[in-house]
Amino acid sequence: MQPFIIERSLIAQLPAKTDTDLQKIAQVHRINCLAGLLSAHHGWLGACFSSMELLTCIYHHHISDPLQLITTRASLHLSKGHAAMAQYAILAALGCFETERLLTYKQFGGLPAHCDRNIPGIDSDSGSLGQGLSKAIGNAISNNAAGRRSPVFAIIGDGELQEGQVFESLLTLKKLRPWGCIPIIDRNFLQSDSQTADIKDADDWSAVFTGIGLRVIEVNGHVVGEINKAICTLLESEEPGIIIAHTNKGGGCKLTSMQPDTPRRQGIWHGRIPDHDEYCAIVDELVKQIDCPAIRDSWAKCCEKLKVDNSSAEVGATADKPVENNIRISTGAAFGQALIELGEADPDIYVLDADLEKSCRLTEVAAAFGKRYLEIGISEQDMCSIAAGLGLTGKIAVVNTYASFYKRSIDQIFACATEKVPVIFAGHYAGIDYFTDGKSHQSTNDIGLMRAIGEIDIYEPIDADNTKEILCHIIESMKAEIKKSGRCRPAYVRLHRTPGDNFYADPFVADEPVVFTSGSEIIAENLLFTSGPHMLETACSASEILAEEGIPLDLAAIVHFSDNKKQLKDLLGAAKRVFVLEDHRRETGLGSFIATIGKLSPVCIGIREYTQSALNLGEMLAHHKLNAETVSEVVRKVVNCSHHK
Incomplete structure (x- = not known):
């Protein structure tokens, strides 16, 4: 549906000298504002x-x-x-x-x-x-x-x-x-x-x-x-x-x-976009309040076109749609489901959020936890310190907000790490698969910030099953540490909002990566480290592309940023060429972590700059060169080099 925009030439015909005039001008702005929202459908x-x-x-x-x-x-x-x-x-x-640029709202480059x-x-x-x-x-x-x-x-x-x-x-x-x-x-x-x-x-x-x-x-x-x-x-x-x-x-x-x-x-x-009938009703009301013949005529012409467009859309909607058999669920949604299961059996678990209950898929969690669910409002620092207070008394506090918003709570998280209290920081909407809302909401530096704190365990599940396993492991580990010494390390869990594949991997084991080999029983010469559902999906596709060319590429998905068992070091020792694929700033993320373990410097494929909005994930991945084709190209180029550097 093509939205109605009042062109500047028509706006210029309206008087704008008195406050009464400006009341009508405000309705003009509402119509054009609505056009942008409708074009983005967001x-x-x-x-x-x-x-x-x-x-x-x-x-x-x-x-x-x-x-x-x-x-x-x-x-x-x-x-x-x-x-x-x-x-x-x-x-x-x-x-x-x-005014036409209003229709580019949330588009990449718009x-x-x-x-x-x-x-x-x-x-x-x-x-x-x-x-x-x-x-x-x-x-x-x-x-x-x-x-x-x-x-x-x-x-x-x-x-x-x-x-x-x-x-x-x-x-x-x-x-x-x-x-x-x-x-x-x-x-x-x-x-x-x-x-x-x-x-x-x-x-x-x-x-x-x-x-x-x-x-x-x-x-x-x-x-x-x-x-x-x-x-x-x-x-x-x-x-x-x-x-x-x-x-x-x-x-x-x-x-x-x-x-x-x-x-x-x-x-x-709050965030709803009107359907066809609602949109027409809204604009019709606003046009009447503006009371300008030229704008009224322009809207009437647009209405005729909207009727035709809507009729065509209704005809198209009757066609059979393919049934999606592969049910995909985001790690963020899976985290909420796991919380409900664990919380029913454990009265010592408290859940906190910062006015993002619906976005973080926590509405059912709030109902299940009752008084143990604490809505703190838009107060991230306050929320993290309240969680610390709960932890000091032996409760396990699960803090929820967008991963990006933890930036303003680094000092409070540091305090949790130094006090060694059982707080789980759930970083929702991490990475660039939160593509709609731009640089302020995309979290592409969270791993680096958490690693810089030290004394905090960092996890990034690859799918729904893995998410539940990780949450169970964290809570069990915290309880065991508290029973032993009265203290424990806090944890950060990096969660994604966009559903991804289920990889049916082996059960989660702390300090161990999830390895996907390219066919041989041992690690081949080329080893790529990655983390999270979407980067792993991209890596798998790249491995398949390269396999057809006779270039083996083994994958190691990091779900726990730790190498106490030295398994990552052993993997790095067996590989001749090491790559990293991450939806994070290359300076401080997974590549930086891997570089501290092995002797080889990894070839890092990751985020180079902060970017604005996009209307689909594919567009965002392509811009950052995080798609399978680019990954394959990089591996191919390095494999064909005579010198690794």
Whole structure:
């Protein structure tokens, strides 16, 4: 379905002088924002629609030309990165890039999932929460020092207030008092698909901010006039202040607007993309509110085409689809299933998560564990230290968040390692098979970070069965160590969200790799080390390609980053050529681990750079040259070299 976009030429025909005019302009931006979300069939409609009037007011009243240097104009730091598509829609309308580019959202080389400075008009990156206000304060301090009276805005989600850095930055704002720094809280009372109060929330944020020493102004966040009046009031003062903008998540449209009392897990428009009928209803409502004949006519023409496209799609949908017999399950999902089984029999296991229950496939786990399931909210550092406290009393704490988000908790994980407490850090959505949400969410340096801590066991299962075996092993080992000495090493488990093959490998044994030979009973001259389900799948395909050419390539899948039994050293000693394939930065990951064991330096095939979004895994793998063809080419080239180096 080709989405409806209002071209810049039509937008230019609309008056944009009064706040009433801008209310209609905001609906234009919603339509174009929705086009981008629909083209990707992915994104965060709720956050985008919630913030639309805030963004419209800031840009049309205060940043009319975002292409100017940040040092010559007002600036905006969109801390709540889920609203990126709303920001892109406005920037396109202001001429930063063509409106057609909105249809490239989350495509490789297109508009990234979260704000990125590589996109014209964007002032700072987003994705990892809690950082926007700190950047805004620094931006404002620089402006003040240069004598520039340029406002600096930071839009912060109300769920984001759970992130510790936000509180730190609010205290800094009060202490340093930089003129023109205006934080705006998008207060819709929802985060993800639940109420902020269901996760964790303050009873009265106005009282909290007042207690810090900030002037608080509360407005209707969907009324441009109220928003701008509050902004101007703070700009006329030398006192630090903050705006609480009361909004509805998904607001601006009756169908998508969600009330603050939305029941737990029922906020469907957090990440849902409308179907054909819903899309047409949404746009129809917005077009009527804009009340522009040219836009109405353009939408009518688009509707006729959409009807034809939808009829064709329905005809195609009636065709028989092949039945998928090979059931694939991700290691992340398998981890949750294993937790349920183990938790039923062991009351000493606690599970913690950081507002990612649904993403980490933990909803059933939450129900099964009851009070032993602790929803900590967007507070990774807090969560890791709570887990340490549980571990100090003999409980086993299983911490869950995206692997990438452990970066902000390295010191807390270090403390767990030095205190030797039974904490399992489950790093969900690891590697680049989390292809949709870009560099802030892809974890391609987690193994290196965990290895740098030391005194922590690192695992990466290759399939669902292996995941359960590893979790059982970790818990049994921790209990045995605690019984013996009262202490144990924590563990990190690297998990993937995209389903992979079941390799039907031998049962897991600590310190031993899973070896796949190319046909002979002994290790051939060429040995490739890899880890994780998707890299192993790629390695197997490469081995098959090379086997047809008479080039044997044996595989060793590392599921436990340890070599206490010296089996890896023996394997390396038997091989003449050693390769490593990993979906991790080459500097610090599996290749670095293997290089510390053997005498031969491995030829490393891995991640060389941080990248943005893609809409499928194959595209991401091809960009990083992590497909079977490239692996085969590298092995072929090295085999044909006269000198290994």
